Amino acid sequence: MTLDNRAAVSGPRAAPAASALGGPTRAAPALECRGLSKTYGSGRVVLDHLDFTLASGEFVAVMGDSGVGKSTLLNLIAGLDTADSGEVRIDGMPMTQLDDDAATRLRRGKLGFVFQAFHVLPHLTLAQNVAVPLLLNGLPRARATEMLDAVGLRGRGGDFPRQLSGGELQRVAIARALAHRPRLILADEPTGNLDPDTAHEVLALLRAEIKATGAAAIMVTHSTQAAASADRVLILRAGGLHDARAGDDGRDAHEPGSSPDTRLPGHDHA
Ligand SMILES: Nc1ncnc2c1ncn2[C@@H]1O[C@H](COP(=O)(O)OP(=O)(O)OP(=O)(O)O)[C@@H](O)[C@H]1O
Ligand SMILES: [Mg+2]
Numbered sequence: 001m002t003l004d005n006r007a008a009v010s011g012p013r014a015a016p017a018a019s020a021l022g023g024p025t026r027a028a029p030a031l032e033c034r035g036l037s038k039t040y041g042s043g044r045v046v047l048d049h050l051d052f053t054l055a056s057g058e059f060v061a062v063m064g065d066s067g068v069g070k071s072t073l074l075n076l077i078a079g080l081d082t083a084d085s086g087e088v089r090i091d092g093m094p095m096t097q098l099d100d101d102a103a104t105r106l107r108r109g110k111l112g113f114v115f116q117a118f119h120v121l122p123h124l125t126l127a128q129n130v131a132v133p134l135l136l137n138g139l140p141r142a143r144a145t146e147m148l149d150a151v152g153l154r155g156r157g158g159d160f161p162r163q164l165s166g167g168e169l170q171r172v173a174i175a176r177a178l179a180h181r182p183r184l185i186l187a188d189e190p191t192g193n194l195d196p197d198t199a200h201e202v203l204a205l206l207r208a209e210i211k212a213t214g215a216a217a218i219m220v221t222h223s224t225q226a227a228a229s230a231d232r233v234l235i236l237r238a239g240g241l242h243d244a245r246a247g248d249d250g251r252d253a254h255e256p257g258s259s260p261d262t263r264l265p266g267h268d269h270a
Contacts, residue, residue: 028092030054030184030216031077036086037239038072046072048239049086054184059210059217061227063244064236070220073236074186077218078111079103091183108136112177112185112215114206116192118169120161126172127157133180147175150212151205167198171205178209185210185217191226203229 031054038047046069054060064070075081077088079095088095090110095103112133113119120129130144148157151171161169170190177185190206191199207229210217219230227233233244 028089030056030058030091031218032087032089033077034087034089036073036076036088037084038069038076038081039084045239047076047083047086050240052234052241054216054218056183056216057211057214058232059207059219059230061230061233062218062220062236062241063222063224063227063233066222068236069239070236071188074188074218074220077184078113078186079107108133109180110183112180112182114170114173114177114185114187114190116189118161118166118173118193120169120172120176122161125158125160126153126164129161129172130157130175130179133176133182137180139180143179144175147179148172150209151175165198166194167202170194170198170202174202174206174209178213178215181213182215185215185219187217187219189220189222191221191223196225199223199226 031052033050033052036047036050036052037045039045050073062070062073072081076083077090077095079088079098083096086096090106093106093110095106098106120126121132124132126148127141127144130147131141133139134141134143145157148154151174153168153171153175156164156168161172164172170193173190177187185206187206191202194202203226206217206219217230219226221227227244234241235244236242
């Protein structure tokens with residue numbers, strides 16, 4: 001199973017989620033990875049005792065060569081792939097120790113996903129698409145309309161995805177990802193299918209909505225321009241995450257904010 005085919009509409013049944021529409025709890029970091037390791041059957045070490053913490057409201061870009069393990073990292077965080085060792089905690093809850101049902105509930109309530117290929121459901125209207133996480137969390141649908149307004153699609157809730165451009169579809173996906181006020185957004189190359197101007201607009205929107213809702217976010221991208229939208233840029237290399245501006249010293253990115261020089265200028269850090 002991969003992030004792409006399971007995460008957007010995850011879970012066999014609806015159940016209220018702890019944080020859904022209640023906002024982030026702030027008590028625990030949005031995300032903690034401790035000693036996370038993953039080797040595929042071929043013996044390929046993808047993650048090697050990776051340590052990483054993401055604070056509330058923090059927006060981090062993860063870059064790295066193709067095949068280095070960026071999507072694998074997102075899959076492990078989302079509980080869609082199994083680590084060989086180590087721990088993932090989302091809002092203090094141990095994703096790596098939960099059974100499938102509990103992991104599904106955690107994913108459904110606390111995570112939001114944005115994909116390169118949008119993954120907007122073609123037979124549902126825009127409002128219905130955005131309402132999916134609300135329904136899965138037993139929350140009122142009214143927020144779908146609010147979210148469409150927030151992403152610049154006021155009055156388009158009755159339209160179908162085929163009537164939209166790629167940039168507009170990604171706005172719908174962002175509205176859907178954030179509708180249930182998740183604690184953490186996982187975005188895998190969210191501008192990979194967009195032209196540079198549209199990518200810029202979509203990233204400005206993603207950033208604004210992340211900051212408005214207090215969600216933390218990890219965005220995997222191959223684009224340095226896209227990465228510049230983030231508060232910090234980390235490089236996945238040799239199984240670990242390294243600050244993009246810290247040089248090739250092999251240090252893992254243990255704690256956010258511990259290296260002020262890795263913050264990109266010109267952004268708030270709400
Ligand atoms: N299910 C799997 N079984 C075996 N190997 C896998 C599996 N999924 C990924 N890999 C391997 O793990 C490595 C990391 O893959 P991953 O998809 O995480 O890379 P990525 O950094 O996201 O690359 P890209 O930038 O091209 O999307 C690759 O060598 C890939 O072939
Ligand atoms: Mg990938």
